[in-house]
Amino acid sequence: MSSIIVVFPKAEDGRNIRNLLTRHGYEVTAVCTMGSQVLNYVDMMRDGIIVSGYKFRDMNYLDLKSSLPQDFDMLLLGSARVCEECADPGIICVTMPLRVQDLMSTLEMMCMNQMRRRRQRRSHPRQRSEEEKKVLREAKSVLMERNHMTEEEAHRYIQKCSMDSGTSLTETAQMVLAMNKY
Numbered sequence: 001m002s003s004i005i006v007v008f009p010k011a012e013d014g015r016n017i018r019n020l021l022t023r024h025g026y027e028v029t030a031v032c033t034m035g036s037q038v039l040n041y042v043d044m045m046r047d048g049i050i051v052s053g054y055k056f057r058d059m060n061y062l063d064l065k066s067s068l069p070q071d072f073d074m075l076l077l078g079s080a081r082v083c084e085e086c087a088d089p090g091i092i093c094v095t096m097p098l099r100v101q102d103l104m105s106t107l108e109m110m111c112m113n114q115m116r117r118r119r120q121r122r123s124h125p126r127q128r129s130e131e132e133k134k135v136l137r138e139a140k141s142v143l144m145e146r147n148h149m150t151e152e153e154a155h156r157y158i159q160k161c162s163m164d165s166g167t168s169l170t171e172t173a174q175m176v177l178a179m180n181k182y
Contacts, residue, residue, distance in 0.1 A: 002114040003048035004107075005041055007032040007064070009056050017051060017077070024104050035059040039067055047071035047118070049110050054078045065091055071117065073110050077103075132170045139173035142180045 004021065006028055008014040014031040021028055029048070030041045034056050042048070052061050052074055059067075065074050065088060074091045076083065083093035092110065094102050128136070136158070143154035162172040 001027060002111045003027075003029045003045050004051060005030045005032060005038055005048060006051045007035065007038050007056065008053040009033055013053065020100065020103070021051070021107070024100075026107065033057070035064040035067070038064060042068060042072060045072075047114060048073075049107070049114065050074045051107075052076050054082050061086075061091070062088065071114075073114065075106060075110060128170070135170055135177065136173045139176040142176060146180070 004026055006014045006017045006021070008017065008031075011031070011033050014033065018028040018031050029045070030037070032038050032041070036058050038050060047069075048071075050064070050068065050072060052064065054061055054076070056064075061074065061076055061078075068074070076086060076091050076093045077096055077098060078086075078093060080095045083095050086093055092106060094106050139158060140151055140154040143149050143157060144151060147154075149157065158169060158172050158176065161175075162169050165172065167175075
């Protein structure tokens, strides 16, 4: 399920939207009143959906959208005029006064798109840079020499340590190299 952040200038409006979403089975990560608060939460997340009002104390919805990482989608709840003026193709609009069914079906579509993009990212593993490949080769070489492992055993060892510690292969390889210096 997608992470959802609700942001409205009035805290009460944000809480009402959160309660509505929660009643329909969505989990809301945070309710914010300013764009800067949203950006703080976004820094800790990989992707998600921002359910937003039009204007906040520190910025408007366009400023917020331009500050979001690529994998975040925005659902703007605004008047018909605001929705007509929204020219950003990356922002989906639902007009106010709000019809619950419109909000829920739009949010469901956005969640499905997020899940599809996540699956695509997983099916296309990230390519390592030459520097990362070099660090990995050096770490395997150290393990092969010091612990008399084959290259495959050294690679599996780094993989297992990486999974156990929750770090990337490159970070684990760097730790192996750092420990070898001592």
